[in-house]
Amino acid sequence: QVPLEESGGGLVQAGGSLRLSCVASGRPLSGYIMGWFRQASGKDREFVSNISPGSSNINYADSVRGRFIMSRDDFKNAVYLQMNSLKPEDTAVYYCAVYQNGWNYWGQGTQVTVSS
Secondary structure, three states: OOOEEEEOOEEEEOOOOEEEEEEEOOOOOOOOEEEEEEEOOOOOOEEEEEEOHHHOOEEEOOOOOOOEEEEEEOOOOEEEEEEOOOOHHHOEEEEEEEEOOOEEEEOOOEEEEEEO
16 A cells, blocks of 8 residues: 555646645655646546656656656655646546556545636
């Protein structure tokens, strides 16, 4: 198990910014690919971004590229998602996850609501 806890969600106006954090306890994250996903009400969970160990490779969904920035701090055992220029369609529960032979470990999620 890799307990993950997301934080930083909230209500923001369109065009605003939020920074999500995901902190792990009990196991170092430094050797794992980490990801952010989101699930809007009534929709399937979708990929947002992932980051490789050492931050050498970061990928983004087309819908967030250029607006969101994923990073990691292995000393703090955490990953982050800086979300800028938020749009109402970014409204969702955001989850962080650990990749180990699949996206097998998930946090409980943090709600992000963007008002128009």
